[in-house]
Amino acid sequence: MRCSDAGSYDGGVKRASWILFLAMLLVIVNAAQAFDRTGYDLYRQALAYHEGESRELSKGEALAAMEYRAYIGASLDMLAKMGVVCLSDSAAYSELMAPVYNALRDDPALRQGRRSSIVYEVLTAQYPCGQIAPKQPLESES
Numbered sequence: 001m002r003c004s005d006a007g008s009y010d011g012g013v014k015r016a017s018w019i020l021f022l023a024m025l026l027v028i029v030n031a032a033q034a035f036d037r038t039g040y041d042l043y044r045q046a047l048a049y050h051e052g053e054s055r056e057l058s059k060g061e062a063l064a065a066m067e068y069r070a071y072i073g074a075s076l077d078m079l080a081k082m083g084v085v086c087l088s089d090s091a092a093y094s095e096l097m098a099p100v101y102n103a104l105r106d107d108p109a110l111r112q113g114r115r116s117s118i119v120y121e122v123l124t125a126q127y128p129c130g131q132i133a134p135k136q137p138l139e140s141e142s
Contacts, residue, residue, distance in 0.1 A: 039104060039111035039118050046101035072097050075119045085127040099126040
């Protein structure tokens with residue numbers, strides 16, 4: 001490689017580095033926006049889910065309803081595995097979806113919060129497990 005070619009090589013690497021940096025920044029910003037949805041988004045999804053029980057939904061409404069069902073279902077599953085909520089084995093799936101919708105419908109001020117916080121607060125209040133047992137010492141600790 002000649003000395004005169006080295007400058008163009010460095011310029012190409014710098015350009016590629018900037019493009020990679022900007023692409024990564026775009027991915028991070030989009031991911032952050034997905035996690036930072038509001039209660040208004042959640043209510044729109046919940047409304048579509050509950051209206052879908054009585055009427056035909058548009059494609060956009062159907063997508064919102066599916067996202068609501070998936071988000072609440074995954075949240076319930078995660079919180080149950082963490083021991084934060086306790087669910088009855090006989091509870092119908094539609095019954096499990098109702099508390100978040102009802103809370104958002106009945107308290108419009110709640111919609112100003114973050115989606116994850118709203119779901120956590122409503123589900124832990126609706127399906128409490130009671131006191132978490134204290135950690136038992138290992139035999140070697142006693």
